[in-house]
Amino acid sequence: MNKATSLSQPIKQLERGPLREFLRNFRHNLSGMVGVTLVGLFVLISVAGLLKLTPFPILEQHPLDRLKAPGEIPAYILGTDQFGRDVASNLMKGGANSLQVATLSVLIATLAGTFVGAIAGYLGGNPDTVLMRLMDILFAFPSLLLALLIVTIRGPGLENTILAIAIVYTPIFARVARGPVLSLKETEFVTAARCIGAPETRILLRHVLPNMLAPLIVQVSLALSWALITEAGLSFLGLGTQPPEPSWGLMLSSNRGLAEIAPWLIMYPGLAIMLGVLGFNLLGDGLRDVLDPRMRGRQ
Amino acid sequence: MTRYLTQRLIAFIPTLIGISILVFAAIRLIPGDQITAQLGTEAGMLSTEQRAALEAYYGLDQPPIQQYFVWLGDALQGNFGFSIRHGSAVLPLIMKHFPITLELAFMAIVIALSIGIPIGILSAIRHNSLIDLFGRMFSMLGLAVPNFLLGTLIIYVLSVYFGILPNSGNYTSFTEDPWLNIQQLIFPAITMGFSFSASVMRMTRSAMLEVMNEDYVRTARSKGLRERVVIRRHALRNALIPVVTLIGVEFGYLLGGAFITEQIFSLPGIGRLAVNAITQREYALVQGVTLFIAINFVIVNLAVDLIYAAIDPRISYASHE
Numbered sequence: 252m253n254k255a256t257s258l259s260q261p262i263k264q265l266e267r268g269p270l271r272e273f274l275r276n277f278r279h280n281l282s283g284m285v286g287v288t289l290v291g292l293f294v295l296i297s298v299a300g301l302l303k304l305t306p307f308p309i310l311e312q313h314p315l316d317r318l319k320a321p322g323e324i325p326a327y328i329l330g331t332d333q334f335g336r337d338v339a340s341n342l343m344k345g346g347a348n349s350l351q352v353a354t355l356s357v358l359i360a361t362l363a364g365t366f367v368g369a370i371a372g373y374l375g376g377n378p379d380t381v382l383m384r385l386m387d388i389l390f391a392f393p394s395l396l397l398a399l400l401i402v403t404i405r406g407p408g409l410e411n412t413i414l415a416i417a418i419v420y421t422p423i424f425a426r427v428a429r430g431p432v433l434s435l436k437e438t439e440f441v442t443a444a445r446c447i448g449a450p451e452t453r454i455l456l457r458h459v460l461p462n463m464l465a466p467l468i469v470q471v472s473l474a475l476s477w478a479l480i481t482e483a484g485l486s487f488l489g490l491g492t493q494p495p496e497p498s499w500g501l502m503l504s505s506n507r508g509l510a511e512i513a514p515w516l517i518m519y520p521g522l523a524i525m526l527g528v529l530g531f532n533l534l535g536d537g538l539r540d541v542l543d544p545r546m547r548g549r550q
Numbered sequence: 551m552t553r554y555l556t557q558r559l560i561a562f563i564p565t566l567i568g569i570s571i572l573v574f575a576a577i578r579l580i581p582g583d584q585i586t587a588q589l590g591t592e593a594g595m596l597s598t599e600q601r602a603a604l605e606a607y608y609g610l611d612q613p614p615i616q617q618y619f620v621w622l623g624d625a626l627q628g629n630f631g632f633s634i635r636h637g638s639a640v641l642p643l644i645m646k647h648f649p650i651t652l653e654l655a656f657m658a659i660v661i662a663l664s665i666g667i668p669i670g671i672l673s674a675i676r677h678n679s680l681i682d683l684f685g686r687m688f689s690m691l692g693l694a695v696p697n698f699l700l701g702t703l704i705i706y707v708l709s710v711y712f713g714i715l716p717n718s719g720n721y722t723s724f725t726e727d728p729w730l731n732i733q734q735l736i737f738p739a740i741t742m743g744f745s746f747s748a749s750v751m752r753m754t755r756s757a758m759l760e761v762m763n764e765d766y767v768r769t770a771r772s773k774g775l776r777e778r779v780v781i782r783r784h785a786l787r788n789a790l791i792p793v794v795t796l797i798g799v800e801f802g803y804l805l806g807g808a809f810i811t812e813q814i815f816s817l818p819g820i821g822r823l824a825v826n827a828i829t830q831r832e833y834a835l836v837q838g839v840t841l842f843i844a845i846n847f848v849i850v851n852l853a854v855d856l857i858y859a860a861i862d863p864r865i866s867y868a869s870h871e
Binding site: 384385387388389391392393395396399400401402403404476480483484487488489490500503504507510511514517521524525526528529532533 | 564565568569572573576577579690691693694695696698699702703705706709710802803809810813814824825828829836840843844847848851
């Protein structure tokens with residue numbers, strides 16, 4: 252239904268490259284470009300943190316330089332915490348941890364959710380009812396509560412945080428995937444594929460899936476921003492990333508008591524979370540504008 | 551309408567059953583048995599007979615399906631078990647903490663609406679103007695600031711610049727001292743309402759933009775009504791329908807989602823009860839609170855659907871499903 256325009260295009264035009272056309276449109280989208288820039292910075296900083304390209308070794312304590320304000324000692328660009336650890340280095344590794352949790356959990360949620368949604372929509376009937384009702388049950392829990400429950404069962408830690416966030420966002424992807432599949436399976440090209448005897452799996456993978464990529468891509472970007480917030484929230488409550496491993500949410504919560512004497516300890520992690528979330532949100536909005544022209548300017 | 555109502559209510563029951571199975575199974579999935587979990591290291595001092603006696607007492611020697619039905623039967627009668635740490639049954643505990651969350655959610659919604667709706671309307675009727683740009687920047691920012699960050703910043707600003715500590719820990723109920731109660735809740739409510747005001751603003755704006763292009767708005771204009779009347783009587787009324795849905799969904803979230811805000815501001819609401827129960831491994835309490843919140847959430851969503859159907863005459867109940 253939403254792909255009607257691109258489906259009716261002559262095949263030649265499609266072959267000229269939907270990717271190039273997409274890039275051309277995307278370049279003129281302000282929020283999308285700001286989003287890409289912020290996300291790019293985030294990824295760059297995180298990768299540097301992951302490769303240990305930080306100003307100081309992560310978690311290295313400098314007992315003589317405790318609670319230095321940014322700029323007080325030039326080497327500590329963003330200051331130090333109560334153990335004399337470099338805030339900038341911790342932020343970089345914290346970003347890497349957050350990004351790792353967010354991308355892996357959203358990847359799992361996307362695969363699992365799309366699988367469930369596509370199967371449900373494609374088969375219809377009873378499997379559809381059962382699968383989507385199961386998703387509704389997961390949906391009935393506020394996301395943070397469900398994540399908390401899963402972390403309670405499995406214990407805190409990196410893998411379990413990823414698993415928890417993945418389970419929380421799977422129903423959303425199932426819903427996003429099911430809609431397009433419902434309308435796509437009635438289209439002529441699917442009927443044509445079936446007529447020439449293509450197996451169902453091939454129809455689903457080669458004909459249906461590529462045509463529902465647009466809403467999925469938008470959803471992935473938005474889900475990444477929620478996953479960042481959820482990870483930071485879980486860590487803030489002490490149930491996500493475990494100390495001494497740095498995390499933005501953890502840095503915020505453990506330094507709350509020091510905010511009055513060392514405001515930079517909450518300002519920078521806070522700013523980092525905000526810009527990261529903002530980046531993925533803007534990117535998602537930009538992608539929606541370009542990929543789904545009906546929504547342009549509405550949100 | 552009656553048929554639609556019946557359909558929704560019938561679809562509601564399997565969801566409830568599913569939720570109860572999930573909550574029940576979740577606690578059974580916790581590694582280690584419940585006796586060890588409850589007693590901690592002292593469980594090691596139990597003899598085999600004592601352990602068996604305890605298992606029989608808690609019904610843990612029964613097959614899981616039977617355990618589920620016993621648990622469900624108890625829960626339906628309002629018996630959600632006992633919290634050792636609080637020295638109280640679970641249901642009265644929930645009932646004691648819930649009003650705080652309810653009041654907080656209500657205040658947060660009021661704050662979100664009084665910020666979000668006016669900005670949304672202004673942005674829509676001055677589409678693509680400077681006001682619109684500021685409005686959209688506000689909503690983008692609102693969605694990007696998580697509540698734990700905003701709460702931390704609010705406490706920081708209040709304590710450093712105004713010398714007030716909003717989280718004194720001594721909660722006063724509304725009936726005791728309404729003024730003090732509102733003073734204690736206003737900042738947590740702002741924390742929770744802020745990001746919601748951004749969603750309200752976005753929804754109001756996009757709904758207004760859509761409605762302003764409708765035929766009936768053009769008709770209202772062309773018959774010479776003043777713009778103010780057109781907006782208030784013809785556009786806004788219709789534009790607010792999706793906002794009502796949003797309020798309902800968010801209300802459901804707020805009732806069960808105040809974990810972080812209540813923690814930051816030390817408010818003894820149901821979210822804090824849940825987080826403490828989780829960290830202290832009070833399984834009966836975790837189970838009770840989770841079930842309570844999830845059922846609440848489903849009921850609120852059902853109510854929203856029904857209200858939506860009632861206020862939007864365009865929905866035809868017959869064609870539903």
